[in-house]
Amino acid sequence: MSVSVDRSAAAASDNVWDMAQRQLDEVAKLIGLSDAIHQYLRVPKRVLEVSVPVKMDNGGFRMYPGYRVQHNMSRGPSKGGIRFHPDVTLDEVKALAMWMTWKCALVNIPFGGAKGGVICDPKSMSLQELENLTRRFTTEISIIIGPEKDIPAPDVYTTPQIMAWIMDTFSMQHGYSIPGVVTGKPLAIGGSLGRDKATARGCMYVIDEAIKVLNRSIEGTRVAIQGFGNAGLHAAELMSKRGYVIVAASDSRGGVANAKGLDIAGLIAHKAETGSVAGFSGAERVTNADVLEYDCDVLVPAALEKVITRENAPRIRAKIIAEAANGPTLPEADDILFERGVMVLPDILANAGGVTVSYFEWVQDLQENFWEENEINDRLRRKMTRAFNEAYEQSQRHGVNMRKGAYAVAVDRVAEATKLRGLYP
Ligand code: GLU
Numbered sequence: 001m002s003v004s005v006d007r008s009a010a011a012a013s014d015n016v017w018d019m020a021q022r023q024l025d026e027v028a029k030l031i032g033l034s035d036a037i038h039q040y041l042r043v044p045k046r047v048l049e050v051s052v053p054v055k056m057d058n059g060g061f062r063m064y065p066g067y068r069v070q071h072n073m074s075r076g077p078s079k080g081g082i083r084f085h086p087d088v089t090l091d092e093v094k095a096l097a098m099w100m101t102w103k104c105a106l107v108n109i110p111f112g113g114a115k116g117g118v119i120c121d122p123k124s125m126s127l128q129e130l131e132n133l134t135r136r137f138t139t140e141i142s143i144i145i146g147p148e149k150d151i152p153a154p155d156v157y158t159t160p161q162i163m164a165w166i167m168d169t170f171s172m173q174h175g176y177s178i179p180g181v182v183t184g185k186p187l188a189i190g191g192s193l194g195r196d197k198a199t200a201r202g203c204m205y206v207i208d209e210a211i212k213v214l215n216r217s218i219e220g221t222r223v224a225i226q227g228f229g230n231a232g233l234h235a236a237e238l239m240s241k242r243g244y245v246i247v248a249a250s251d252s253r254g255g256v257a258n259a260k261g262l263d264i265a266g267l268i269a270h271k272a273e274t275g276s277v278a279g280f281s282g283a284e285r286v287t288n289a290d291v292l293e294y295d296c297d298v299l300v301p302a303a304l305e306k307v308i309t310r311e312n313a314p315r316i317r318a319k320i321i322a323e324a325a326n327g328p329t330l331p332e333a334d335d336i337l338f339e340r341g342v343m344v345l346p347d348i349l350a351n352a353g354g355v356t357v358s359y360f361e362w363v364q365d366l367q368e369n370f371w372e373e374n375e376i377n378d379r380l381r382r383k384m385t386r387a388f389n390e391a392y393e394q395s396q397r398h399g400v401n402m403r404k405g406a407y408a409v410a411v412d413r414v415a416e417a418t419k420l421r422g423l424y425p
Contacts, residue, residue, distance in 0.1 A: 016305050016327050017091035020098045023331065027407040030398055037415045041101075044094055045078075046070040050140035052118060054133045057126050064133060066118040068141040070150055071097035074417040077148055078114035079104055079355060081155025081184075084133075084162075088117035092305070096155075099326055100355070102410035103348040107387045109359040114150050116141065122157045134162050138169040145170070147180030147366065153358050154184040154230070156304070160196070164189055180365040183358035192361035193373035195354075198380060200234030202353015203324045204242065205384040206345050207298055210320050213392060214343065216297070224248035224257075224296040224318065226288060227303030228277050231324040231351065233268060235300055240264040248286060248294040252303070254278035255286045257294055292316060301328035308333045316342065323347040338401040346403035348410060349391055356383050
C-alpha cells in the first residue's frame with residue numbers, strides 16, 4: 001500500500017504538523033524508505049489530551065487544555081520537553097514530538113521522540129498557580145511518563161523549578177524519589193552540570209563546524225540572535241566569549257542592534273533587570289523582523305516556529321542559519337535559502353545539545369553517579385561534531401541541503417530499528 005499525501009493542501013499550508021510530515025515525505029523519497037515504514041513514521045504512536053483544573057489565587061479555578069504526544073519509541077523511551085504557551089496546539093505538539101524522534105536519532109542517543117504542551121500564559125500566572133498547573137498536569141500525564149517510558153524536559157517557558165515540581169509530584173505518587181522521570185532539573189535534585197547552557201553550547205559547536213567546512217574563521221564573525229530565552233541568551237554569552245561578535249538580539253518585546261557588536265554582559269544584565277533586551281543603551285532599536293534580515297554572517301533563530309518565510313528568505317543576509325528554535329524555517333524558505341547558497345543548520349541538529357545533555361542527566365540519575373562539567377561538555381562536543389559530519393556527508397552525497405542530510409541520517413536509524421523489531425503481534 002502506498003502512502004497517500006495531499007501535497008497541494010500541505011504545500012499551501014503553514015501548519016507545522018503538515019510541515020513536519022512534508023519534511024519526512026521528501027526524505028522518504030530521497031533515501032528510498034519503504035511505504036510501510038514511511039506510513040508508520042508519518043503519525044504519532046500515542047496522543048494524550050488532558051484537561052487540567054487549576055486552583056487560582058483568587059479562590060476560583062480554571063481549566064487548561066494540555067497534551068502529551070509520543071511519536072516513536074523504536075530506539076528507546078520517548079523524550080521531549082513540555083511547553084507552556086498561549087499558542088500551543090495539538091498539531092504543534094505532534095510536530096515537535098516527531099522532530100524529537102529525528103533529533104535523538106541524529107545525535108544517536110537511545111530515545112524516541114515526544115512532546116508536551118499546555119495552553120496557558122505563564123507570564124500572567126503567579127508562581128503558586130504555575131505550581132498548581134504543573135503538579136496537576138504531571139498527574140494527568142503520569143499514566144504514560146516514567147524513566148523507562150517517556151521523559152519530559154524544559155521547553156518554551158518551562159524552567160528547572162517546573163521540572164523540580166514534576167519530579168516531586170511523580171515521586172510522591174510512587175512513594176520514593178524518581179529523578180530519572182524528568183531532565184533539566186536543578187542540580188540539588190539530580191540535575192546535570194552543563195544542562196542549562198547545553199542547547200546554546202551544542203548550537204555553537206555545530207556553527208564552529210560549519211565555519212570550518214566553509215573555510216571561514218570564527219574571529220569577528222557577526223551573529224544576529226532572534227529570541228533571548230534559555231537558548232538565545234546563552235548562545236550570545238558563549239559565542240561572544242569565543243570571539244564571535246553579536247550584532248543584534250531580540251525577544252518578544254523588541255530588539256537591539258549595533259553593527260560593531262553589542263556589550264553582551266551589559267545586555268544580559270539589562271534583560272535580568274527589565275525582563276527584556278529592548279531599551280538597552282548603546283544600541284539602535286530594531287524589531288524582531290529586522291533582526292532576521294540584519295547584516296550578519298550567522299543568524300540564530302532562537303524563539304518560535306515559522307519566522308523564516310518565502311517573503312523574508314530572499315532578504316536574509318547571513319551565510320549560515322543555525323536553528324536554535326524548533327521549526328523556524330518554512331519549507332518554501334528552505335528551498336530559497338538553499339538556492340541562494342545559505343547553509344541552514346536544521347533544528348534537529350542545531351538545538352540537539354539540549355536533549356543530548358538531558359540524556360547525560362538521565363544516565364547519571366539512573367547510575368546515581370555524577371560527572372564533572374568538562375567531561376559533559378567534551379562528550380557533548382563529540383556528539384555534535386559527529387552528527388554535523390554525518391549530516392554534512394549525506395547532504396554532499398545527495399546534493400541536498402543540511403536538513404535533508406540530517407533527516408537522511410536520522411530517519412534511516414529509526415527505520416532500521418523499526419525493521420529489526422518487526423511488527424507486533
Ligand atoms: N525541549 C528541548 C528540545 O526541543 C529539550 C528536550 C529534552 O531535553 O528532552 O530539544
